[in-house]
Amino acid sequence: MKIKDIITPFSAWSNIVKKPVTVKDPFTERPGADRYRGFHKNDVEACIGCGSCEAVCENQAIDLVPVEGIDTKKGDSGLRPLVDYGRCCWCALCVDICTTGSLTMSNEYTWVSDDPDDFRFIPGVDKKPWDNNEKGWTNPGYSLYNPERVNMEEIEPDERITNFIEIVKGYSKEQAEKEADRCVSCGICVASCPAHMDIPGYIKAIRDGNLEKGLQLLYDTNPLPEICGRVCTHRCEEVCSVGVKGDALAIRWLKRYIADNVPFEDYKRILGLDSLPEAKKHIAIIGAGPSGISAAYYLRTMGYRVTIFEAKEHPGGATMYGIPKYRLPMEMLEQEIGLLEEMGVQFRFNTMIGREVKFDELYAAYDAVFMGIGFEKPYLIAIEGEEGPGSMQAIDFLREVNEGKKPEIGNHVAVIGGGNVAMDAARVSRRLGAKVTVLYRRRIVDMPSDPEEIEGCEQEGIHIEPQTIPTRIVKDEKGNVTGIEYLKAEMVDDPKGRRPKPVPIEGSDTILEVSTVIGAIGQEAYYDFLSAEWLEKLKLERGRVVTNENMQTSIERLFAGGDSVNSTADAISAIADGHRAAKGIDALLSENE
Amino acid sequence: MIQEFKSSDDILQFAIGREQESVDLYTGLAETARNPEMRGVFEQFANEERGHKKRLQNIQSSGQFSFTPKQVQDIRIGDYLVDVEPHPGMSYQEALIVAMKKEKAAFRLYSDLAATVSDQLLRSLFSSLAQEESKHKLRFELEYDEVVLKDN
Numbered sequence: 122m123k124i125k126d127i128i129t130p131f132s133a134w135s136n137i138v139k140k141p142v143t144v145k146d147p148f149t150e151r152p153g154a155d156r157y158r159g160f161h162k163n164d165v166e167a168c169i170g171c172g173s174c175e176a177v178c179e180n181q182a183i184d185l186v187p188v189e190g191i192d193t194k195k196g197d198s199g200l201r202p203l204v205d206y207g208r209c210c211w212c213a214l215c216v217d218i219c220t221t222g223s224l225t226m227s228n229e230y231t232w233v234s235d236d237p238d239d240f241r242f243i244p245g246v247d248k249k250p251w252d253n254n255e256k257g258w259t260n261p262g263y264s265l266y267n268p269e270r271v272n273m274e275e276i277e278p279d280e281r282i283t284n285f286i287e288i289v290k291g292y293s294k295e296q297a298e299k300e301a302d303r304c305v306s307c308g309i310c311v312a313s314c315p316a317h318m319d320i321p322g323y324i325k326a327i328r329d330g331n332l333e334k335g336l337q338l339l340y341d342t343n344p345l346p347e348i349c350g351r352v353c354t355h356r357c358e359e360v361c362s363v364g365v366k367g368d369a370l371a372i373r374w375l376k377r378y379i380a381d382n383v384p385f386e387d388y389k390r391i392l393g394l395d396s397l398p399e400a401k402k403h404i405a406i407i408g409a410g411p412s413g414i415s416a417a418y419y420l421r422t423m424g425y426r427v428t429i430f431e432a433k434e435h436p437g438g439a440t441m442y443g444i445p446k447y448r449l450p451m452e453m454l455e456q457e458i459g460l461l462e463e464m465g466v467q468f469r470f471n472t473m474i475g476r477e478v479k480f481d482e483l484y485a486a487y488d489a490v491f492m493g494i495g496f497e498k499p500y501l502i503a504i505e506g507e508e509g510p511g512s513m514q515a516i517d518f519l520r521e522v523n524e525g526k527k528p529e530i531g532n533h534v535a536v537i538g539g540g541n542v543a544m545d546a547a548r549v550s551r552r553l554g555a556k557v558t559v560l561y562r563r564r565i566v567d568m569p570s571d572p573e574e575i576e577g578c579e580q581e582g583i584h585i586e587p588q589t590i591p592t593r594i595v596k597d598e599k600g601n602v603t604g605i606e607y608l609k610a611e612m613v614d615d616p617k618g619r620r621p622k623p624v625p626i627e628g629s630d631t632i633l634e635v636s637t638v639i640g641a642i643g644q645e646a647y648y649d650f651l652s653a654e655w656l657e658k659l660k661l662e663r664g665r666v667v668t669n670e671n672m673q674t675s676i677e678r679l680f681a682g683g684d685s686v687n688s689t690a691d692a693i694s695a696i697a698d699g700h701r702a703a704k705g706i707d708a709l710l711s712e713n714e
Numbered sequence: 715m716i717q718e719f720k721s722s723d724d725i726l727q728f729a730i731g732r733e734q735e736s737v738d739l740y741t742g743l744a745e746t747a748r749n750p751e752m753r754g755v756f757e758q759f760a761n762e763e764r765g766h767k768k769r770l771q772n773i774q775s776s777g778q779f780s781f782t783p784k785q786v787q788d789i790r791i792g793d794y795l796v797d798v799e800p801h802p803g804m805s806y807q808e809a810l811i812v813a814m815k816k817e818k819a820a821f822r823l824y825s826d827l828a829a830t831v832s833d834q835l836l837r838s839l840f841s842s843l844a845q846e847e848s849k850h851k852l853r854f855e856l857e858y859d860e861v862v863l864k865d866n
Contacts, residue, residue, distance in 0.1 A: 592794040656748070
């Protein structure tokens with residue numbers, strides 16, 4: 122050992138008299154840098170509890186928890202992030218991913234407490250001294266996901282009004298993967314989907330290039346993805362957290378991408394339908410619409426024998442007869458129906474219950490009956506002149522066109538109504554060469570139709586005249602329609618706080634010269650197929666069948682779903698009803714075994 | 715017709731008679747309705763009319779009557795709808811049209827009577843009855859707006 126090695130440690134003592142280089146005054150608070158990543162802040166009013174912060178955190182430092190006073194509502198889980206600072210590494214990924222921009226970090230980094238539980242708190246709810254601190258980390262302007270949706274190619278309006286070719290072209294692999302990459306997997310969309318589809322799951326399957334997995338996830342809750350991938354009302358997209366600051370994910374188009382890009386001949390293998398359970402009891406289904414098909418699919422996978430009775434020549438219900446082919450090509454339906462046939466589901470077309478087969482016989486012969494009869498009876502406009510040629514109901518008109526007929530509508534059509542059926546009737550009339558005017562009682566903002574349908578109408582040169590109340594269909598001496606008379610309306614508040622009501626303005630009478638009037642104000646169900654005894658037992662409310670949560674009606678072995686039950690009246694709700702009913706039937710029959 | 719009303723009691727008797735006619739109409743429709751739900755709807759309408767009748771009878775027996783004119787919203791849905799002849803197979807839409815039209819006719823009758831009498835008390839009583847009928851009409855129109863005109 123050298124002498125230097127012995128002396129050097131003692132020489133360090135000389136530093137004790139030097140001025141400190143780092144902390145000059147340990148008792149003076151040192152503020153963090155302006156962009157320091159300190160304790161979190163959260164604007165709980167702007168936060169929607171999507172959970173993207175929780176999902177991105179590698180340290181599992183964030184939990185979404187219920188907060189008193191914040192309720193779950195559409196597009197808001199009602200939960201808020203709780204941060205555990207024993208785990209947080211202050212990386213700020215949670216802030217960078219935050220889809221609403223509500224989560225930020227103050228530049229406060231010192232905080233002393235004896236209680237370790239104090240270091241687990243809900244920013245914005247548990248009040249902290251740095252809540253009003255303006256400095257700290259906010260998203261610097263970049264985004265961890267692309268806020269812009271991958272554009273969907275469509276046929277140009279000038280071309281599309283000349284034919285019934287499907288307007289939307291669908292995503293390519295590259296486009297679908299790019300769009301799927303925008304999803305933050307928060308899952309807030311799942312609650313808003315009536316079928317509660319695993320949306321983040323099948324979008325991830327696209328990202329992973331695993332379409333077989335994607336198809337399985339689709340069919341777990343929806344046996345008509347090709348249809349829903351085209352015409353779903355996509356309420357999931359309305360609540361998509363990415364849509365708060367950017368464009369919502371194109372969830373519907375991604376679903377379509379999976380269904381379109383898995384070869385149909387592989388479906389049975391992928392879905393495990395090659396060897397279904399041994400057939401046990403036999404279920405009758407009235408109506409081959411979305412709810413009936415959904416119930417049939419799930420019942421069959423549970424091992425039930427299923428027979429579907431359909432009054433018309435083809436299956437599909439409103440999707441087959443009501444939705445124009447430019448939105449839903451016929452072959453999509455045929456493919457999905459073909460799968461059911463391969464699974465062993467029996468179809469009896471042109472068989473109306475109450476006509477060819479009595480309901481009594483059906484109920485006696487089958488272990489349970491599911492009723493998905495849809496809304497086939499139109500509400501009339503109920504104004505003078507509605508009877509006779511030149512005046513028709515939209516559902517009849519759309520059915521005729523889908524059957525390949527070409528109804529005589531003349532050169533100018535007035536469509537009455539503001540829902541999707543009205544928009545379909547208007548756009549089909551346009552394709553048949555007519556000028557089209559839509560008369561709607563309320564404001565455009567009140568229209569129940571999908572916004573994209575309204576936009577489609579406008580692109581195709583269809584004029585929408587809001588706040589108009591039809592009062593009379595005008596005819597010439599031969600009884601031909603020559604016009605429609607209407608009054609302009611002003612909107613007044615509803616005494617019960619519901620949507621504003623249109624009230625006619627005196628003296629605003631106008632006659633619009635038209636050759637055809639198409640009514641599309643709404644529909645109701647026909648129950649004529651049931652005898653008085655059965656009707657006596659079946660509980661209805663405002664024309665809809667009342668069911669419990671299992672879709673069971675007031676008649677024990679009769680279940681129901683679709684438009685004649687739910688008030689949303691769309692395909693995805695009908696599909697969800699069919700699935701619930703299948704589980705309900707299984708529960709009832711298993712219980713009775 | 716106005717000569718028949720010599721007192722407020724005459725008017726009340728007349729109005730009570732009309733309410734009873736409504737009760738009879740809806741009860742009859744309930745008895746003949748094929749659809750049990752519609753039977754329930756008509757029974758509900760009949761019960762409402764019984765309530766109106768009872769209210770008038772209370773005024774008659776107590777002699778107590780007060781009237782505060784109030785603007786009742788008129789959204790005029792029933793004004794342009796074609797008449798429906800009551801029949802056993804009536805739909806909900808048709809039932810609402812019958813009810814709206816009936817209340818509108820009653821409103822017009824009492825409004826016309828109010829306009830033709832000179833006695834202040836009688837006019838108030840007719841106006842009060844007209845106001846009541848317009849409230850009933852509004853109730854049916856709001857229901858029609860919510861159910862039948864949901865997409866319009």
